[in-house]
Amino acid sequence: MTDVVLDGVGKVYPGGVHAVRNVRLHIADGELFVLLGPSGCGKSTLLRMIAGLEEITSGDLLLGGRIANELSPRDRNVAMVFQNGALYPHRTVRGNLMFPLRVAGDDPAEAGERVVELARLLGLAGLIDRLPRTLSGGQRQRVAMGRALIREPALFLMDEPLSSLDAVLRTELRVEIASLVRSTGATTVYVTHDQVEAMTMADRIAVLRDGAVEDVGAPERLYRDPATVFVAAFLSSPPVNLLQATAWSVQDAGMVLELGPQRLTVPWQDPRAAALIGHHGRPVVVGVRPDVLTLAPPGGPGPALTGRVRAVEFHGDHWLAYAEAGIPTVDANAFGRPPEPVAARAAGSLPSGRLAARLRDLLGRGAAEPEPAPEHEGEHRRSDLMFSLPAGTRPQPGEQVELAVDLDRLLLFDADGRRIASNRR
């Protein structure tokens, strides 16, 4: 039984970088748990502290109920796979898989059987006598994983194991890894900056930012009901519209959200209206995912926003449209950062603020790699309202549109970027 408890764990590197701040998590026995966040947010540091490769500055780590802060890596029964799982170049696949068992002094015949069985599970049966240099990147990574798993560790730690592979292979392998580690029953902590990887693989995800946990839960819950603006934005592709609003209590209607020149009303019978009362006259942030907006006939009865289409992009199964709606938007990175600045950020990490916004624009908004440029028409701006449309429909740039809003799926945050009230669905 190996569950992992992080009880107020922190890490300050020499030089004063607060890489991890007061992390409290309970990772259950057998769980596939993902640490997700942008580059430099402290994921690897946290994983390395669990592995025993990095000293813990404050707080406690418990493995299987026992304090493990001072345990050597060997005594933790953990196995780790890195981005470029290094293999012994002069050993075959069989030799690489066999090596940990040989070191442990296992019976050679039994070890041989285990190796063959694991190679089969990993789809490497036909390659068992090949050398690493004759394998593809994906096959090599499978061998690295097999070598970590063969000792049947109680705890399996993976640090971005797929990030050096191409997109097709990543998609294929993430399914395989998830089912493989689940079949072993090992508690698994998996680090990634890729929200799709996290959402598709995890039992639960912890979203980290600047060393602290912003939210933790099952993928579906995090997506439906994110605790902060940052989590809503990070788990969103296409990006969520983050609209700046002022909340007003209106007696016979409900809580009116004033969005520039437009309005949406959360009626009194909606339980979230009561939570919004405390924000009367104050700024709030309204998160609207593009699929919460649907093209509607003008003047329809339900809640709606209007806009003028500025650009459309073809994404295969749907169009993504950008409309000028006159509603001010906000930057997810502007909210709720920890008080002290993070002194020296990772070389690959992005700074915050306007430069970051510019960089993200250039990089395609996400923390992950930019998406391939879709077919598009017209120009769009960062403040435009994004909405998605089924592939059959295609509004033209310049067209005036009315967009029905699924009120139940609005995300409501306070001025600090924290959830005001949970979503109903």
Ligand code: ADP
């Ligand atoms: P992630 O895995 O999310 O990209 P890391 O855990 O690697 O993030 O890094 C978190 C922060 O700690 C970054 O600001 C990084 O620059 C810093 N950091 C990581 N390793 C060291 C180190 N050995 N010494 C000093 N700072 C470090």
